[in-house]
Amino acid sequence: MQSLSNRKKVVSNKKMTFLEKIYLPAIFGGMWITFKHLLRKNNTLRYPEHTREFAPVYRGQHVLKRDEEGRENCTACGLCAVACPAEAITMVAAEREKGEEKLYREEKYAASYEINMLRCIFCGLCEEACPKEAVFLTDRIVPTNFERDSFVYGKDRLVEDINNRIDITKRQHTGKRTEK
Amino acid sequence: MEISELIEKLALIVALFGVTLGIAAYATYFERKVAAWFQDRIGPDRAGPFGILQPLADGGKLFFKEDFIPANAEKWLFIMGPGIAMFTALMTGSVIPWSTDLELFGQTVALQVADINIGILFIMGFLSIGVYGIMIGGWASNNKFSLFGAIRASSQMISYELAMGICVITIVMMSGSLSLRDIVNTQHGMNWNVFYQPLAFVIFFICSLAETNRAPFDLAECESELIGGYHTEYGSMKMGFYLFAEYVSLFTSSAVISVLFFGGFNFPGMDNFDGNTLAILGVVAMFTKTFFFIFVFMWIRWTIPRFRFDQLMHLGWKSLIPISIINMLITGLVIAFNEGWFK
Numbered sequence: 001m002q003s004l005s006n007r008k009k010v011v012s013n014k015k016m017t018f019l020e021k022i023y024l025p026a027i028f029g030g031m032w033i034t035f036k037h038l039l040r041k042n043n044t045l046r047y048p049e050h051t052r053e054f055a056p057v058y059r060g061q062h063v064l065k066r067d068e069e070g071r072e073n074c075t076a077c078g079l080c081a082v083a084c085p086a087e088a089i090t091m092v093a094a095e096r097e098k099g100e101e102k103l104y105r106e107e108k109y110a111a112s113y114e115i116n117m118l119r120c121i122f123c124g125l126c127e128e129a130c131p132k133e134a135v136f137l138t139d140r141i142v143p144t145n146f147e148r149d150s151f152v153y154g155k156d157r158l159v160e161d162i163n164n165r166i167d168i169t170k171r172q173h174t175g176k177r178t179e180k
Numbered sequence: 181m182e183i184s185e186l187i188e189k190l191a192l193i194v195a196l197f198g199v200t201l202g203i204a205a206y207a208t209y210f211e212r213k214v215a216a217w218f219q220d221r222i223g224p225d226r227a228g229p230f231g232i233l234q235p236l237a238d239g240g241k242l243f244f245k246e247d248f249i250p251a252n253a254e255k256w257l258f259i260m261g262p263g264i265a266m267f268t269a270l271m272t273g274s275v276i277p278w279s280t281d282l283e284l285f286g287q288t289v290a291l292q293v294a295d296i297n298i299g300i301l302f303i304m305g306f307l308s309i310g311v312y313g314i315m316i317g318g319w320a321s322n323n324k325f326s327l328f329g330a331i332r333a334s335s336q337m338i339s340y341e342l343a344m345g346i347c348v349i350t351i352v353m354m355s356g357s358l359s360l361r362d363i364v365n366t367q368h369g370m371n372w373n374v375f376y377q378p379l380a381f382v383i384f385f386i387c388s389l390a391e392t393n394r395a396p397f398d399l400a401e402c403e404s405e406l407i408g409g410y411h412t413e414y415g416s417m418k419m420g421f422y423l424f425a426e427y428v429s430l431f432t433s434s435a436v437i438s439v440l441f442f443g444g445f446n447f448p449g450m451d452n453f454d455g456n457t458l459a460i461l462g463v464v465a466m467f468t469k470t471f472f473f474i475f476v477f478m479w480i481r482w483t484i485p486r487f488r489f490d491q492l493m494h495l496g497w498k499s500l501i502p503i504s505i506i507n508m509l510i511t512g513l514v515i516a517f518n519e520g521w522f523k
Contacts, residue, residue, distance in 0.1 A: 022499075024382075027480075027483070027484060030483045030484060031479060031480065031483050033483075034218045034479065034482060034483040035479070037217070037218050037219065037220055038214075038217045038218055040220055042216075042217075042220045042221055042222060043220065044220075044221055044222045046222070046225075
């Protein structure tokens with residue numbers, strides 16, 4: 001019958017020749033191959049001492065950026081939550097009170113902002129959706145834990161520390177807002 | 181027997197025991213390293229520099245695991261199995277000559293625990309008893325996989341012992357003695373048996389692979405089919421004994437191969453030395469050969485896939501035994517011709 005997939009393989013049960021029957025040439029051939037591997041340099045990375053260099057576009061744990069004056073960029077517009085295919089992001093919006101201008105950049109801000117790191121697939125769509133350049137993915141790895149609850153990251157772990165900024169320029173061209 | 185002789189033999193036994201166990205322990209480490217090198221990995225390197233303390237860590241782990249005996253197992257046979265395996269593996273080392281005589285404190289010390297005149301028969305005998313360790317362990321476990329492993333091991337070892345024995349006969353015919361020291365002494369210098377009996381060497385080597393239950397003949401263990409075969413039900417140090425016995429017999433069979441075919445402690449240019457220098461160089465030569473064969477055993481293990489059981493039996497009964505018998509007959513004819521019996 002005509003093969004449809006063209007991947008049909010005809011099985012042959014041919015008699016072994018004498019050299020094949022005594023196995024030894026094939027065995028020595030195999031041993032020569034393994035011996036070449038003995039001399040080869042291995043590619044093992046000794047993990048705890050050395051870590052693999054991440055690609056510049058690596059997508060790891062998120063950060064909520066502050067602007068140059070230390071004000072939170074996020075306005076709780078909810079576009080990231082809408083864009084999120086894994087529905088990992090939830091937030092509660094609140095209005096900025098008088099005297100909070102130093103804390104929040106615009107009149108509206110996120111009172112709570114949570115990302116469930118177990119749901120998150122690190123696709124980066126939230127970062128793409130964000131109009132305020134607030135949420136970015138960084139080259140940090142989400143640490144492991146034994147409790148599921150602890151993987152829901154709130155603002156305490158997402159917003160960057162004012163004195164200890166997270167560098168995102170590696171995968172962003174600027175990381176700064178451009179005037180639109 | 182004098183007291184000094186007793187002390188000398190005791191010291192030799194303790195030294196041999198320590199060396200055998202030490203080498204067996206480090207063979208486990210070396211096996212993992214060799215496997216890693218062949219597979220482009222690094223292997224154990226966390227315990228101490230280069231992972232040197234890995235065997236200690238392994239042993240410690242085995243000691244502290246729960247010593248478990250299954251409810252339906254034959255309790256005493258279950259305990260005896262690993263004991264027999266270990267005992268027979270350790271006994272074979274006692275007749276192997278490690279070097280020429282050493283002069284110590286005005287006394288001649290033969291570097292061989294027992295120079296019995298049937299040394300090679302002794303080794304063959306203990307190799308055969310070694311089957312019992314596996315057989316009893318597999319039977320006592322009361323587990324079908326263990327029993328399968330034990331049956332496979334025993335049938336395999338019995339079939340390969342025949343070809344092995346016939347190869348030994350050819351060597352005995354050439355040297356005219358069953359004593360291992362005499363066999364070594366006839367291979368003076370570079371006059372090794374392997375150059376006269378390459379076929380016997382190949383067959384003997386294959387049979388020792390089968391006798392030590394190592395890949396490609398590790399059907400008795402066979403993780404993928406029998407979940408470890410005869411030691412499926414074993415844990416803790418009993419398991420450790422089985423594994424250890426395998427490495428001890430790996431060491432002794434490497435030593436036997438180098439004694440029978442590669443001249444034991446003989447090395448080219450040995451006539452330029454004498455006395456203790458010769459003895460020490462002999463030990464070095466002997467151990468170099470032994471370690472080389474341990475490496476080859478490991479090399480083969482990490483190269484060749486396991487045989488099927490019917491292939492194993494075919495190879496043993498239909499190839500190795502006829503070839504070794506023909507080899508023995510030809511050897512006999514040549515010896516008879518050289519002795520002038522046909523004139």
